[in-house]
Amino acid sequence: MTRYLTSTSLSGSLLLALCAPALTQTALPPIEIRAPKAFELGQIKVGERRLATPTGPTSQGNGSGADGASSSAAPANADNAPTPKQHTDAFGGYTITNRQIETFARDTLDRAINIAPGVNANTTGTARNEQNIYVRGFDRWQVPLTVDGVRVMLPVDNRLDFARFMTPDIAEAQIAKGYASVLDGPGGMGGQINLVSRKPSREIESEFRSRVEFGRDGTYQGVQNYGFVGTKKDLYYAQLSGAWQKFDGWLLPASYVSTPIQGWGFRNQSYTQDYSVNAKVGVTPNATDEYSLTFSRQDGDKGAPFHVSQPINTQNNWKWPYWRVQNLYFLSKTKLGDASYVKTRGYWSKYENSILAFDNFGFFNQAAPKSFDSHYSDYALGAEVEAGTQFEDIDTLKGLFYYRLDTHTEWQNNYGTNYQGKPKGCVANVPCSFQPVIASLEDTYSVAIENTFHPRKDIDIVGGFSYDWRHLRQAQGFALPQGTITYTPKDMSAPNYQGAVIWRYNGTDADRVYFNVSDRVRYPTLFERFSTRFGGATSNPTLQPERAVNYDLGWSTQFAPNARLTVDLFHSWVQNLIQNVPMPAYGPNVTQSQNVGAGRFTGAEVSVDYEPREDFSLGGNLTVMRRRVYAPYIPTFQPIGVPDIKLFLYAGYRPIPEITLTPNIEIASSRWTAYQNTQSYYRTGAYFLTNFNADYQVTSNFKVTAGVRNLFDQLYVLTDGFPEPGRSMYLAVKATF
Template identity: 30%
Template sequence: MKPLTPRTVMVAVAALGAQPAVAEQNNTFNLGEIQISAPRDETLSTGGSVIDLKDIRLHDRETVGSALTLAPGVNLGYIGGRAEQVVFVRGFDRLQVPVFIDGIPTYVPYDGNIDLGRFTTYDLSRIQVDKGFASLLYGPNTLGGAINLVTRRPTQAFEGEVGGGLELTDHGNVNAYRSYANVGSNQGLWWVQGGVSYVDYDYTLLPDDFKPTNNQQGTGRRENSNHRDSKFSFKVGFTPSETDEYVLGYVQQEGSKGQPPYAGDLPTTGQRARWWEWPRSDNTSVFIATKTGFGEHALKTRVYHDTFKNSLESFTYRNGVVGALQPGFPSKYDDESSGFSVEGDLALSEANRMGIAYHFKDDVHRSRDGANPQTHFRDQTQSIALEDTLRLNDIFSVVGGVSYNYRKSLDAQNYGTNASSPSQATRYDEPTGSNDAVNAQLGLFANTNPLLGTHDDGQLRLTVARKSRFATIKDRYSTRFGTVIPSPDLKSERATHYELGYSGQIAPQWKLDAALFVANIEDSIQNVTVPAQPNCAAPCGQYQNIAKARNQGVELGINGDLGNWELAANYTWLDRENLSDHDLHPTDTPRHSAFGSASWHLGDWQYTASVEAASRRYNTSDGNQMAPGYAVYNLKSGYRFSNDVLIEGGIRNLFDRLYEYSEGYPEMGRQYFVQFNVPL
């Protein structure tokens, strides 16, 4: 992108003068929430975290991945080979902690992956992070927890906001734009909510300390770092009574991105030096959500259909020169998921509330590499769950639950070589398989105010949970370009979670969250070397359920007020151990991570400073690749006008720190920004 021009400056100033501000809406779409409820509509503190809109905006967390780091126990990561932003929750990865949007699972059916850098936060009201003791009503595959993105529901006859901004590099160039708008209306018997957003990065700038390599030239601009994302969401709801609600929703996301090449010190290989581009990465979702009351009981349903379409192009790349499109590309996915869930909320007595849920999901994966024939896979997954909360007295409550999950492969049509025709690539049928799993959990909760004679809302918890995750289509059937034998009967991974925690006030304006946790993981899926076969190149591998591991640690989170100051901090100590092979290192998570922020209110001005820090992390299990520890500082200030309009400006990575989540893939250097928000 070109340096700042007079026209660019005029547009920016005009936008800022157009009454910018931040609309602090906390209007939550309650039908999109999933949580363990106590009798008398009280909510138990089960060890999860809630990141609300106020904090997302305060710390300018544009993507879901970056927003999730505001919660203790969550680490941000980067999959360099795919340019994907991911998170780890207590050491569990994106396959083991699924993402939901308003209670509906969202991931690519083939591999279960999701790039959280493509999901923006502008239309959200909150993000719910549930850890080991996540509600069984979520459905299957919540081995390490669940992440639920909860959108908005209007409460006023008319409400909305318009916002946007631009970013500038250290060289004074504008390299990114963003804009968004949310509008809603509640008319009593019906309501409507809509949102749009657009983010455009022409490139990102590297820190000045970066030393150029063959694959990353010394221009300062990160090679192939452009990305664009647009999103449109719409919901319309009908509310004939206080207990009934019927909602139709639609979400469309469109994106494109490049994958910056490996820029580290290790000798480059064909894989590290590759130049990949995604000209298309689109998700579309249509859903119906309902709630019908029957006296003290309620019935909720969700019906949805999601499509996932993307295209990947790979070009030859050597010494900074991009060549021709490689054979077998473009690689295109055409996936879809259809499903529904039925959830009952039953008040068995004043002190006893039960939840019951049934989930059905049908996943279809189609792919085509270049001119090769199209592959076709289809899975069906079902789950039934019971969850009961019993209040024993004013102090103690017990939560127990059990679920049964079942997955079956209905179609597995692959392309490549197999044992019957090892010398010729053809389309053929793989064996189908199935798997089931029983999950269960039990928790004891104690209110501390009757115990201690205080008036706070503190709560102690002691929980145990047994969870599972089914192997994905990719886990079971991908040949990894002829180097892996498929495993149609691959079993589910299992984990047993133990937690002792506290959540509540420690002073009138201060809240503390603390937890000790241990998770023992069994049947973890790992690639194992097996004897060479005609259709599998040496060294030949196969994914099997052999690995055992342990994740344990401590979480601390605190926030409160000191006069005109708002302070918040969290710290996580995470110890992961591979029990199957002590010489192999768990990857992509630091042992120590922390976040801290301070906001000072001075009249209509607000100043905010924050720091994110983490210790080193291994990026490969043999320890050959490692990202060093870092501390990154951010600073911004904002002014709120009398009409509630806000303008802000600030600096990210204040000291231009060279840091990485994945070795060889440096993050963005110092970045300046100016932004606005206008309440409507």
């Protein structure tokens, strides 16, 4: 397995940056903080002296209510909303709001979650061109993604591309770190991310946004548009929304030195085009019950940039003509009596994507054996029932039953090789052999129980247990010359445990100390168990789940009327990590996925928000982390993708009621990366980025925004051979009615 972090050393340049006088002597102006719930702010009206953004980037809220507003329910209470999951600040969770996302111009999910402590995004490199995420060192395979509680999971490999998820339609991104409730379903080995979709809150409501982006020299890069219309009545609500973006690509920094593969200017194959639609209707027969039906669909089309220095004839020439996810789901919440509730969730999800592989750099010839057209078509059906009751003021008991069916089908057209694996009879740009449709089917079940005991009004003691099992009905593969391979199904099961203690030492949720332990598993994907990876791997049907025991000790306090501080210390003990082990008996470059790895992830997070005046606020967060991974068959192995130190600072200042200025900086130390197609590692990726956003509230319904990312056009590389974007500028408008 890859994707982890090591070392706590900090490069000299970063250390100088951290100590620079400009940071210690110059006040940084803000955005509005995610205040403790007692002083959460509403939207700005022209003429007010409050800051334009009502929530700030170190929010540690406990989710969103059914109407999208923040819920202040303590963990002792039955969950008030059918949509959000169980994330609470009592367990060290973190919430990023729609207003934060807008203020910091984080138009895709990978960029948005990068402002949270303990969380970072990193490009995978290679021809897949995907954005991976890490939550306290755990990657996308170990941190499930849900939308309104509905699992988004690609059945065969779950290699989600977080850059495909646009953010304007997200009310909140709720991040559970380490401790993800067993009531959230299986797989939360290192945490969980839940996206809460927007919902109308007024009788007639609409919003329209448009953002145009330019490169460092003013070159047009692309546009993103968003629209939302909805209505909320006493007994029902309805909405329709959609987002669309089309980017020709992005510009490299001016200091980039051209190579034969990548010239100066636009990054080759960096174009993207995405759109999403979301339609939702809901019935609210009373103040406590809610029943909603939602349909969402998102489509993506992207290129895959090349490694800038690796010889072109050793690279894959891939295009992704479509990447599609659609969901239809029903959510309900019914209150039973004064102290009980039942929630249900049922869904149908479909996933489709395609890869076109070409012989050459120009993407016009398919004649060699490396060329193919690969197609995936998957769907999932699922249902969940959660019920809970509260016994006086002493105890709260909740339970969950979870079921999901995943089906995967794939087929492929091959060029340059026939059914015998030979070039005989093949014609350029005409498929020479056709891989038949192969399929896999798997059921996943989970039963969970969570109990919260309240020995005193200021103390909660939480215990949780779940048991997950998977029933593999069918698994198939394909390889030349033998053809379709039908594997012997192998079922697996595993228990999960967790516990937490929360002490609200001043009698309010604003001041608390908490400690939690989570012992969770992550099941291997079909890809890890059965994929032959174009002849580079052999299957392992008996591959076992990975397991992590996560510890978190935290303290959160409201140390002034408009100020909040949170400190977290965490440690994870990881077992059965899946690694690719060389298998020389099957070939010189053949590997197999095996449970041979182990790891220790240790770190600390500090988050602070402070609003000294109504027109000024500042804050940020710091993450320090070290990961060590034992990989016995790869002596040189280093966990990649995560910096040892990550710092985010922001400020917001309103010189006059209509204008809000929001500078922010991002600092990260170096991280491990691997030379492409080798087992050699080196450190790269230290950066100091300065960003700036300015909002002008022309009227109460119309706003103009201008901003810049990577102001000083810094050149930095997070993954070997894949430099990051240079300076970009944007101009946006927003109208609300």
